[in-house]
Amino acid sequence: MTSRRSLLQAALAGTALLGDATPVRAQPARRPNILFMLADNLGYGELGVYGGGRTRGAATPRIDRLAAEGLRLTNMNMEAQCTPSRSAILTGRYAIRSGTHSVPFGGVADGLTQWEVTLAESLGAAGYASALFGKWHLGSEEGRFPTNQGFDEWYGIPRTTDEAMWPGMPGWSAAVMPPEQILEGRKGERTRPVRVYDLEQRRLMDAEIARRTVAFMEAQAHAGKPFFAYATLTQPHLPTLPHPEFAGRTGNGDWADMLAEMDANVGRMLDAVDRLGLRENTIVLFASDNGPEFVKPWDGWAGPWRGQYFTAWEGGIRVPCIVRWPERVPAGRVSDAIVHAVDLFPTLAKLAGASVPGDRPIDGVDQSPLLLGQAEASAREGILVFCAERLQAVKWRNYKVHFYRQDTMVSPAVKLGIPLLFNLYQNPREDEDKPSLDSWVVGPVLKLVAAFEASLKAHPLIPMGTPDPYKPPR
Structure with missing residues (x-):
């Protein structure tokens, strides 16, 4: 039987045709670290630098400063739901190709098949350590966890945050519908449950994601190994409840308190990059997985655009996205060039000297010339x-x-x-x-x-x- 490793090697062999773009090939170079912070249902208009911040009840100075230090995209597009966007980011393929076009509701094998090749697998083949801390939403059974898809370790929730509300709901029974668990795993081992994901843990989750991301970056820095740290935050997905340390801090309600907490957690991870002396050689990305929350009272704001997630309106797919790489990505730049979630795999692979699969359609295109200021136009038209x-x-x-x-x-x-x-x-x-x-x-x-x-x-x-x-x- 052909092993998964040999299949991966075969898939990554050669180059992949990316529309009209130049094929991506591995480039020998000093490999940059990657810190990718992905918010959950953060609308285009929530951050200060995108017209929100104080107008949403809380300033976002750390994220705003990150934008000033790098590139701010104003035409970054995700898919309309959580699962499809996360699939597109990691595979470079429209989620409909991978059987991940919708948020799963149970009863079937959910998530990515092991045949898919993820960004984590590609980076791992190029010598990277990788970890995911936070929301996965691409498989909730053994065989389809992050550590089965290229990540060396993970901690977080397999599905979605509204399940934290189940244990407090009238009529709910664990015997009828087991609660979502916070899980933890390492490559080569079975993922294990840590505790029930309830409303108390919902408030604590993002601080723990930031803590573990910092610890992972510290470990890899001391080991001298390039890393891919994927911090998939759970905020501001409903129920939007801040950490106890931030509850009441803004005086403008839970949503504003959450926004202040998110900004602080981003700051903690950025401070760690600086403290470890990794600033110059770390690509930092901050983005949202889709448009804002629709369900009241936790609904968000898409700024100038119409609509929320689960729709094709601009508000459902156009999201904030910031990229920083000192001395490589010009600081203070703003671009309205069209970019899509599927572009992130081939772009990061090019910058990291990794490969993309050559045996399947890859919908993403290499946008590294745009990010590096070598081109003003996108590598795609639509x-x-x-x-x-x-x-x-x-x-x-x-x-x-x-x-x-x-x-x-x-x-x-x-x-x-x-x-x-x-x-x-x-x-x-x-x-x-x-x-x-x-x-x-x-x-x-x-x-x-x-x-x-x-x-x-x-x-x-x-x-x-x-x-x-x-x-x-x-």
């Missing part, structure tokens, strides 16, 4: 916007075409007889009484769709719930 299994919209340059209308996460998705076309420069709110008449845009949009559909003939979609072992059809 993106596909999926909501669950539907191709709901397409962005091309400054235009957006919607094939379905869906106002909120609980609204039905209605297929449109005539697609809605918006010029996002002229109509950033995507107001339907101001559609664009530039119907010529449909041509390049449909070319993007056709290219994706053509790729499915040789590489069919992996159905959601597909068990391991998965082997692609010949």
Whole structure:
């Protein structure tokens, strides 16, 4: 039987075709560390540097300073839900290809098949130590935890934070529906439960994520090994409850207290990078996995954009994203070039001297010239916007075409007889009484769709719930 390691080596052999971009090849160089901090349901308009901060009840000085020290992207796009975005980040593939197009609700094998090659696996093959601390949401059974997908260690929750509310709900019984556990694991060992994830632990989780991330970076710095520290914060996902040390600190309620706590936790991790003497050789990323929370009273704010997560509106997919790498990424720069979650794998692989799989479609493109200030334009012109299994919209340059209308996460998705076309420069709110008449845009949009559909003939979609072992059809 072919081992997973040999399959990984075969997948990473050679180069991967990335649209019109240059193929990514491993480059011998001093390997940078990577600290990637991913917030959960943080809207575009929440941080001070994106128009929020004090207007949301709490200043965010550490994250704002991070933006001043690096590149702030204003057209960073994720997928519309938590699971798809996390899948896209780690695989460089639209989540619909991987059977991870929707948040799982149990009853099937959830998460990534072991056939998928993750960023952690690619970096591991290039000599990196990697760890994930926080929310996973890409598999909740042995065989599909982070340590089964390339990470050396992990601590956190397998699914989502609203499950912390279960133990206090009327009628709930652990015998009927077991509570979500906080889990911990190391590569080569079985993941083990640590404690029940309840409302008390919900308040403590992000501080523990920051603490463990700092400890991991310290250990790798002392070992002289490059690292990939993936701190997947649980805030501000509902229920948005701050750590006890921050409760009441702003005087503006739990949401503002949470924002102050998030900023402080980011600061703790950044301070550790500086204290360890790693600042110059560490790529720091801060982003959100999708648009803001919809459920009241924890709903968030997408700033100038319409909508929240689970929708194809700009507010559902356009997120804050900051990149810092001193002396490599020019400081104080702002770019509106279009970037997508799938671009992060090939981009970070290029910067780290790692490889991307060459045996499957990779939807991401190498955006390192954009990040390094060597190019002003994106390496892509457009993106596909999926909501669950539907191709709901397409962005091309400054235009957006919607094939379905869906106002909120609980609204039905209605297929449109005539697609809605918006010029996002002229109509950033995507107001339907101001559609664009530039119907010529449909041509390049449909070319993007056709290219994706053509790729499915040789590489069919992996159905959601597909068990391991998965082997692609010949």
